[in-house]
Amino acid sequence: MISKNLIKLIKSLEQKKYRKREKLFVAEGPKVVGDLMALMAPQRIIATSEWYKGKQVSEDVVVTEDEIRKVSFLQHPQDVLALFELPEMEELPVEQLSDHLTLALDDVQDPGNLGTIIRLADWFGIEHILCNLGTADAYSPKVVQATMGSIARVKLHYTNLADYLEQLQDAVPVYGTFLDGNNLYAEKLSPSGIIIMGNEGNGISEQVERYVTKRLLIPSYPAERPTAESLNVAIATAITCAEFRRKN
Amino acid sequence: MISKNLIKLIKSLEQKKYRKREKLFVAEGPKVVGDLMALMAPQRIIATSEWYKGKQVSEDVVVTEDEIRKVSFLQHPQDVLALFELPEMEELPVEQLSDHLTLALDDVQDPGNLGTIIRLADWFGIEHILCNLGTADAYSPKVVQATMGSIARVKLHYTNLADYLEQLQDAVPVYGTFLDGNNLYAEKLSPSGIIIMGNEGNGISEQVERYVTKRLLIPSYPAERPTAESLNVAIATAITCAEFRRKN
Numbered sequence: 001m002i003s004k005n006l007i008k009l010i011k012s013l014e015q016k017k018y019r020k021r022e023k024l025f026v027a028e029g030p031k032v033v034g035d036l037m038a039l040m041a042p043q044r045i046i047a048t049s050e051w052y053k054g055k056q057v058s059e060d061v062v063v064t065e066d067e068i069r070k071v072s073f074l075q076h077p078q079d080v081l082a083l084f085e086l087p088e089m090e091e092l093p094v095e096q097l098s099d100h101l102t103l104a105l106d107d108v109q110d111p112g113n114l115g116t117i118i119r120l121a122d123w124f125g126i127e128h129i130l131c132n133l134g135t136a137d138a139y140s141p142k143v144v145q146a147t148m149g150s151i152a153r154v155k156l157h158y159t160n161l162a163d164y165l166e167q168l169q170d171a172v173p174v175y176g177t178f179l180d181g182n183n184l185y186a187e188k189l190s191p192s193g194i195i196i197m198g199n200e201g202n203g204i205s206e207q208v209e210r211y212v213t214k215r216l217l218i219p220s221y222p223a224e225r226p227t228a229e230s231l232n233v234a235i236a237t238a239i240t241c242a243e244f245r246r247k248n
Numbered sequence: 249m250i251s252k253n254l255i256k257l258i259k260s261l262e263q264k265k266y267r268k269r270e271k272l273f274v275a276e277g278p279k280v281v282g283d284l285m286a287l288m289a290p291q292r293i294i295a296t297s298e299w300y301k302g303k304q305v306s307e308d309v310v311v312t313e314d315e316i317r318k319v320s321f322l323q324h325p326q327d328v329l330a331l332f333e334l335p336e337m338e339e340l341p342v343e344q345l346s347d348h349l350t351l352a353l354d355d356v357q358d359p360g361n362l363g364t365i366i367r368l369a370d371w372f373g374i375e376h377i378l379c380n381l382g383t384a385d386a387y388s389p390k391v392v393q394a395t396m397g398s399i400a401r402v403k404l405h406y407t408n409l410a411d412y413l414e415q416l417q418d419a420v421p422v423y424g425t426f427l428d429g430n431n432l433y434a435e436k437l438s439p440s441g442i443i444i445m446g447n448e449g450n451g452i453s454e455q456v457e458r459y460v461t462k463r464l465l466i467p468s469y470p471a472e473r474p475t476a477e478s479l480n481v482a483i484a485t486a487i488t489c490a491e492f493r494r495k496n
């Protein structure tokens with residue numbers, strides 16, 4: 001049985017203000033919950049008795065599949081939903097940048113795109129993502145789900161991106177993708193530095209663009225053919241990160 | 249003014265059976281409608297007077313922004329919605345395969361993923377996509393929108409993929425991505441052939457896998473680190489297509 005108060009709490013966590021107030025976020029499904037539990041203890045677990053079987057956790061709330069439907073944010077509810085403590089937001093130390101590749105998102109808006117980017121960052125061993133303050137919140141149920149568990153391994157740092165880049169004073173190369181940049185494949189790419197990806201509609205903002213030291217372009221094929229105007233931001237992020245890793 | 253019958257018709261086109269019956273599909277927004285109009289005449293246009301201004305088309309249905317809300321499938325309705333004739337499904341001639349790169353989707357289910365794949369195929373000059381019969385329908389409003397206009401330039405061929413591949417008899421290389429394939433970057437990649445991408449949850453099906461002649465893997469980084477189990481299918485498609493184009 002799940003109490004009315006708990007249902008109300010979970011439902012409220014769809015909104016950022018309640019996540020901040022309660023310092024909690026929601027994760028669903030054995031894969032995502034399992035990946036998070038490998039790194040942090042859940043605050044609450046709502047699961048079917050099937051899910052608890054053989055697990056090293058004491059039973060918290062045991063529900064039927066029908067009951068989990070009442071709190072799930074998924075179209076196809078799975079057999080576990082858990083609440084985890086919202087990680088403390090920490091400033092990313094500048095020293096961390098000099099021997100790692102780091103992503104920076106300049107207001108990526110779509111939760112699906114953000115989740116997909118966190119997942120691919122994990123794949124490519126990018127442990128930290130800087131997010132400008134207009135970027136979608138990574139702890140909304142939609143984003144957490146789209147990361148497929150990678151939210152457990154990739155750290156997000158929400159910050160005023162222009163201010164953050166200002167203090168770097170050219171300590172590391174700052175890459176950005178543009179429709180008039182230099183061919184990604186012809187460029188030397190450093191094994192460390194920041195890769196900035198822009199907003200879905202507007203790309204990289206002027207305030208942030210000032211700090212880009214290397215402008216990259218993902219070439220379309222063949223060059224002269226009429227084609228899509230641009231690539232989806234998660235797609236562009238993937239192709240760029242893959243090329244950095246291929247070269248290094 | 250927009251008639252009740254027209255509203256009803258447009259709303260019905262969210263469902264495949266009505267798209268098939270009416271032989272129509274919906275596109276929205278100046279970019280997507282414009283890209284389609286460059287290639288085919290719309291059957292109906294519902295737009296604000298603002299949108300018609302300066303266009304070489306006679307006014308069909310003129311509506312206010314409020315009225316367009318009644319028929320739009322978008323969260324943020326734009327100032328034009330148009331109906332286009334559903335293209336005739338044609339079998340992709342085998343001869344076409346021998347000097348082109350072709351994508352094949354083995355039951356990609358998510359409309360957002362399918363739309364994103366059509367958009368990136370356009371970017372990489374892939375003109376034809378084979379879709380196994382369980383693949384999401386490319387003419388649903390969600391997919392059309394996610395293609396950002398690329399649906400106008402990329403041709404879709406729904407077919408029994410295993411049967412189609414059977415008749416090829418090794419005429420072209422058939423690539424597929426697998427978690428135990430050979431490093432994509434170390435492999436010779438042909439400038440033509442078929443690249444198969446699998447379903448979101450299950451990957452490439454057994455029936456289709458039989459026809460794969462070259463198994464590819466997108467390496468994670470660094471190799472030994474615990475990471476995401478897999479990449480989103482649109483992301484994997486993008487990285488694979490980009491590498492084919494880089495090499496050729």
